[in-house]
Each structure stands twice: as C-alpha cells, then as structure tokens.
Amino acid sequence: MKGFLLQGKNLSRLRGRLKSALLVRIAVYLLLVDLAFVFAYPFLYMMVTSLKSPQDVRDITVNWLPSGLHWNNYRLSFSLLGYPSALARTVLVVGGCTLGHLFSCSFVGYGFARFSFRGKSLFFLLLLLSIIVPVQTIIVPEYIFFSGAGFLGTYLPMMVPSWLGFGLSGGLFIFIFRLFYISLPRSLEEAAGIDGCGAVSTFFRIALPASRSSVMVCLVLSLVWHWNDYFEPLIYITQQKKYLLPMLLPGLYRIMGGMQDASLSGGDALGDIYTEAVAMAATFLVVLPLLIAYLFLQKKFVQGVERSGITGE
Template sequence: MSKTKQRVAVQPESISHRAKALRNNSVISRISSKSRWFALIYRIFVYVILIDLAFVFLYPFIYMITTSLKHPVDLIDFAIKWIPTSLAWENFYYGMKGLQFWTHFNNSALISVVSVIGQVLSCSFVAYGFSRIRFPGREVLFVLCMFTMIIPPQTIIVPLYMQYKTIGWLDSVMPLIVPSFFANGLRGALFIFIFRQLFRGLPWELEDAARVDGCGSFRVYWRIILPLTPPAIVVTTLLSLVWHWNDFFEPSIFLTSEEKFTLPMMLPRLYQSLDTLTGSSFEVFSLPVVMAATFLALIPMLVVYLFLQRYFIQGVERSGLVE
C-alpha cells in the first residue's frame, strides 16, 4: 500500500519533468532552426560578395578573351557585347606575327628563369644568415633590408643606369639577371622575408646535430635547412617568375635592340611590327589583335600557375605570409 502511494505521489513530478523537457526541446529546436536560417543567410551573403569581387577581377580577363575572338565589325555592332558572331582565330595569328612570339618568348624565358634561380638561391642564403646565425647588428641590417621594399625602382634607376653604363652592361640581359644572384632584383627583400619566416620555425636540434657531425654553416644551409623549405621555394619561384616575366620598366631602360626585347616590351610595338612584316596599314589590325597578342603574352604564366596552383596555396599557408 505504501509503495502504491509512493508511485502515485511520484507521477505528478515525473509529468512536470517531462513537460519541462518538452518545452526545453522545443526552445532548443526553435533556436537551432533560427541558427540554421542565420547560417544559410550568412553563407549566401558571403557567396554574393565573393562572386562580386571575383567578377571585378575577372572582368578584364573575360573582356580580353572575348574581344580577341571578334571581327572588327563586331566592335561597332551594339547588339554584340560578349559573344561574337563568329570566332576570328586569325587575330591570334596576327598577334603572334606582330609579337614575333618565339623570338621574344625565348628572351623573356631566359631572363625570368635565370633570375628565379638566382633569387631562390641568394635570398634563401641571406635569410639563413638573418634567421639562424647570431651576429652584432643583425636586426638592424634586417630592418634596413626590409626598408628597401618600399623604395620605388624609379627613384634609383638613374644611378643604376650610370653604373651599368660604366660597366658596359647596357643593351644586355646582365642588369636584369646579375642583381638576382645577390639577393636583389625585383622584390628581393620580400623573398628574404618569406624564407626567414620559415627558417625561424625550424627546430634548432637539426642544425646542432649537423654541426656536431662537422658541418659548417654553408653545408648546414645547403644540406639541412634548404631542403626542408619547399613551401617557401615554391612561393618565391612563382612570384619571382611572374614579376620578371611581366616586368616592363627595367627592360625598357636597359635594352635598346629590338631583337633582345621581352614579350611585354613588344606589345606597344605591335602595330609597327605588323606594318613592317605585312606591309599593310595598322588600321587593318584593330583592337581584337591587340587583345589576342596580350593573351598570348599571358599564356605562359597561366600554364605555369595551373600546374603550381596547389603547391603555391600550400606554400603561402606555411611560409608565414598568412596566419
């Protein structure tokens, strides 16, 4: 009898607990549904912003490709905005002919590849000294090195020109290649910073063990430290290659013979080159040929980036450029 009363007495309490649990579950479900709707709206907002930003950056590229495939009459037809009436592949033929593509492709490839090799070796070696070797004034020298990143090359081009003229390097690739082997060249300080950030994160035990085995500083750098930094090597290689390939300012100052010009230097001379090679007036070759020639000058870098894209993103994440 007492047990029955106890069970009966307990039943109202259990019912109240169940009611509270149901109310809590309903509240939690409403909160979770609201949070899901908020997350969905936030994701849509983020995608809209990203698509807008992507279109801003891709618009010139899309315009270049579509225009390069148009006939001259398509440019004056207001009904044609993006898609041409027919594909004018001959624009690329005239573009290659006007650029004298293969001759100046070899010039650009020579300058870019050799400069990349020089910057990877020299900048990594200087970064090793700044990050792994203690010497008086190290931080001051590093700050001065970083200070060179904010100095525009236009401000020092006159003394550089006089120096190279004295040496006899004008109208040659030497002013464009040799500075890269001394941790200079285009954005050399940035590459030193990239390597230094990655070198500082390597364990000192590896270097101590190598020195115990009799390795000197250069051997430690070459055999131990440098092979452990493929992310920095990939980032430096791709950035240096793109910047040297697209550089117009310094080659236009130091190179005077047309047969030594790079591809970007030939773009302003496109019409003149076509007039010389074909004997026709430049008015025959309009904007589509210019866009086709510009796209041809970009194709090598696009191909390189397609092959190195995955390694480049991984390298940026691990080399200290982003958190």
C-alpha cells in the same frame, strides 16, 4: 537531462540558428560569385576581344559575343611578336632571374634568421629600406653604374641584382624566407652540426629542402613579377630585336590603335585587318605561358602560403 537540447524553447532557438547560418552561407556564396566575376573580368574581356573580327571591334553593340571566332588575330599577332624567339628569350631571362631570387633570397634569409654577428641590426635596417625604396629613386645612379660596367643592351642589369638578393622585390623574398627559418625548429640542423656538417652544407642539405613552401611562394611571385615587368628592361635594352615579350606590347597597342583609327576615318585599308583585337590576342599570347605555369603551381602555391610562416608563428 534527457533530450534537454531538443525541447521547447531550446529547439526553436536551435532552428533559428540553423536558419540564420544557412542565410549567411547563401549570402557568402552570392558575394563570392559576384567577386569572382569582377576578378575574372580582365581575363574574360581579353579573351573575348582577342577573338573579335574588325567589324565586331567597330560595332559597339557587340559586347560579349563576337560574331564568330576570329582566329586570324592570333596568327597575325604570333608573327608580329616573333613569338617563338621572343618566348625563348623571355623564358631564359625570367627563368634566370627567378632562379637567382630563389637561391640568393633563401641563402641570405637563412643568414639573417640563424646567426648573430656584428652589424646585423644595421643590415636588417638596410634590408627593410630595400623593400620600401622606389626603384625610381635610385634608377639614375643604377643606369650610370650599369653603363659604366658595359651592361647596357644586355640582360645583365636584370640578372645580376636578382642573384645578389636585389632586383624586383628581392628584399621582400628575403624577409619571407627569414620569417620561415625563424619558425623552423633548429633541432635537425643542430644534429647535422654535431655530425660535422658545416653551416653552408647544412643549409643546402637540410634547411633549404625543408622550406619548400616558402620556395613555392617566392617562385610564383618572382616569376609573375619578372614576367610582367617591362619598366626596367625598357630602360636598359634599346634594341628591338632583344626585347622581351611584355616589352613589345606597348608599341603594338599604339600601332594597332593608330591603324584602327586611320581606317575608321576612311584612310588606311590596313585597319581592316589590324585592330585592337590583334593587340589583345598578342597580350593573351604573352600571358599564356604564365597562365600555364600558374595552373601547375597553383595548388602547391596556395598550400605553400598557408604553411610558409609569413604569419610569424
């Protein structure tokens, strides 16, 4: 049997296998790099465009390399957005909503996972329904409800649902937490129960700290979705001075585009300063806090996804 593997036919077969494995590996890398470019494209496009001077914007030969770094766009968009105060508002509202989601969805998810009670299957059906029902189907009654409650013009229509397990994808987060708690061994919680710990304090002391991975997943998704949402806020908030950052963008794009076109036809001199590039710079400023947060959370987030038990193990 000595050297069985490395003789004659076996040896060449092994070589062939190694070679094809190498080829597969190279192909995978090429494909991944190609894909990475497509995925990074929106960001690259945004960053390059935001640094273009007005001349560059009009010059179609300037594609990826602006003639210089035109930081003025950022100065303009900074003041157009009213960045510091708008940022503070957005952080407060989005932070409040995300915190609400984490609290309510883990709490309710635990209830669905651990207890049996009358009506549970009906409630679970309603939960599934809340995931797939389009906001648009129920937005009119919601609007009437919030206007009756005197919430219009405040941030409460975004905040209140998220603290009650609804709002943007609240149902999905409950679902994720539920799957995680189902897969979590009960022994620790039972031990706490025997020691006289009530169900609610068992949840806060044992189950919630154990679910850090699911918390990470829901934290990132909820943060991103709330930060980018401008559909619902635009319906409930009409005063411009209360606008959140992403809500300011559509108007900005319209105005910038208009000025750019006006100056192209030789009319307005303002278009020599305000162009699409300014709007792009504004967009970058809007997503920048999100980017920074993601950089910090990224590693834990990917790990969290791998351990969150969304897989129903």
